[in-house]
Amino acid sequence: MSVPTTGSLDRRRFLTYSGVALGATALSGCAASVGGSGSSGGGKKTLTVMTVADEWDKKTKAQIEQLFNVHLSVITYDIAKLNAMLASKNPPDVVRSTGATQTPYFAARGLMTDLDPYFAKSSVLKASDLDPVNDVWRYDGEKQGAGPRYGLAKDYSQDAMLWYRTDMFDAANVDLPSDTKPLSYDELLDLGKKLVKRRLGKVKVYGLNATGMGVFAQLTGMTASAGGSVFSDDLTTVDFSSPEALKALGWYLEYAKADIGPNVVNPNPDGWDGPTYQANRMAMSSNGYWFGGVIGGDAKLSKVSRFAPAPQLGSHRVSPCFGATGFWIPKDAKNKDTAWKLFEWYFAGDPAKARASSGWGIPSLTSLRSQMPQGTAFQKQAFEVQHRETPYFSVLPFSPYAQVDALDAVLSKVLPDAVKSGTSAGKVADELNSRMNDQLAKGKELVG
Template sequence: MTGALMMAAAIALSGCGSDGGESPSAAIDPNASPESVTGALTVMRNPGEMTDEKLDDFKAQYPNIDLTVIDYDAVKLASLQAAGSAPDVFRVEGPAVAPLVSQGLLLDLTAPFESAGVTDDTTYESANIYVFDGKRYGLPKDWSPDLTIFINKSIFQQAGVSVPDPSEPISWDEVRKLAADVKAGLPASSTIIPFGGAWDTFSPARFISARLAESGQTLYSEDQKTLNLVDNPDAVGFLQYMADMAKDGLTFSPLNPSASYAGDDFTKGNVAMAMYGYWFNSQVNSGETAVGVNYSMIPAPYWSDQGSRVDPTVTGTGYVVSAGTKNPQAAWELMKWYLTGDEAGKRAEAAAGLPVLRSNVDLLPQDSDVNKQAFGVVTAEAEDSPALQFNKYYDDSVFTTSYNKSLQEYLAGSISIEQVAQNIQDEVSAAIQDGVLAVGD
């Protein structure tokens, strides 16, 4: 969803659900029996995650809920929100939650989640990307510290490069050197990309935020009305790092994009290193891709101080409830079933990601060497995974679009990295100000 679409939907609904929808939430009975819950309910889901088969189980448990299912589509969601007919429950990435909360579009589910045992003690800190001003509006379905790196050992061996020890984090400079060494060690005709994932899949803003978190900084001011980019040497430094990786042919770029996404390229044996979270392990651990099982997962890199290293989630995909829902009880039952009940345990067993509830972590598979190795890395990384600050006034796709546009000019040699930063600063600042005006702050 573009920033403009999201904000347009938000503006259209700014009068719905006065302050997060506490009144509908108060009507939720956390102890309601499944048979007593009735009425219509609409969910917008990802069919590859919340499958028809799984929803059949929900319908069997809640026979008196009339469930309508819509497959997730960002444009359709924005249109439904603008029309005042948003689905009762819908899928969302963590960074998109803040703008929705600022517009009063989400139902406050603090009390129901607490009744289901979701507290700071039972979850990881990253679960708090759905918490604002002490109120919880949703929960990741699962999550991952997202700066871990998967390494195709076969490519490293072909290039004559040693695979890093997964028990010892490396620096970002070492990541770049590994990428350069892989490129140098492969035939000149090779089309293998040394490094993929990360900012070519998700917004570069999130990775700059992660870099700044290592030194206790944030990409946005405390009130979130200002982007701290052009005047922050550390932020511009990481912008330079990303741009020069592309300039040197070490990663994907707008001039050399992936045909699908870097994860798919990795499974096909066309990427040497892919920066993704633990969720990606389930896409390669079968041994049936071109990678086989000749890969490893290493911890997130650090910028300058290994002791301050962090590995936050940059997505935290989960579910939320519309503030305007007419059936908060049924909406909560679906949330509870999928996010905290037996279904959450089944996802853990399938290694869809790291469970949000600590009690489900031991359900993750450890039945093979690659699964044991990934389990060891992710459970250690999870303790160094803070909840990033995502901006509540705009959708960070604006940052992505601006970065990619200016990156092309940088790669052509027509502008400096400082001008790239200034272009992003100007366009994001305008989007933030539009968001500030939309909520009347």
């Protein structure tokens, strides 16, 4: 599953994944609030991992401690706490993050360990076996996708792809999307309008959620498919006034105004798509392959659910990943060699094999891709659509000068009033440019 580690929406996704897909049990003892790494009272080294609270159940935690002869201390992920620990040079040994949006930010500040020497020596993890998605964990000082490897994805999805309910399409007498030809965003919006159901003026069944992984991420993908980029070449500014980005922004404003799905004015009370889709209250969900893990456990739901390619705003076909969630090792970590051993076990050992066969994400290693589930008609259809979509993956560079949470916060401040007042896309673009570029400029000053 490729999702970010911040925000209530994404945290719910993480908890669903940990609790349902791999059978982990949330235990309060797995989330001790301790600072830094070092030695435990019993003489063993303490390996500190900042991740979601129930990353590992009690049994797995004990297994890790036995395998690596350590005391394992798990700190619940919190970006403010992580920043403070990094600043004090007493960071965790391992950190869970989203490679797609966070790698440039931390790498540009010299906070991440270059893992290339570890890959060169490893007999378990080989760079030649890494899925191309792992390039989001690379940064050469100027751009993402090149240079040293700073982390590794545990699995991933191409997150602009679509899941949809055939029963709801049939009930609305609407043709099903193609398994091979992507919809245009205009076609997608039209479908959402046909599939939405209202009662007494309120949405009863969403026709579509167009931004399952967040608004800013979706806008970057839409702009790329139109042949442009939200960011300037040097990643120091955004420009929503460019023809491609303006087209993406205009589409989102129309989507939000139509009120056919969760949006900045009327967010989903469930917090994320899973419960809504399961409760028969969403016809289409913009989420990647990992969302099939939510669906696959329900035989009735999987029977009426199908997967489709990522829609396109223009003729430049792309199908990006907005997460690539995984681990990295801070430059000031005290137990790097042990942290790497955890990497080898987690990314290439039994945990990786279990994730590959669970249907909750595409394996990070190409050698494990054959273990993706295909035993049911639902799984086979999703696998085949995903297989055909793979060539359209590309790294969409993210700026090192701001965290995605901060840019999404700007959208959350600006867009609701714009939707309610009917402000033109051009004026909204100007305000977004002003606010975001101010943040990016301040971030650049700090990086130097």
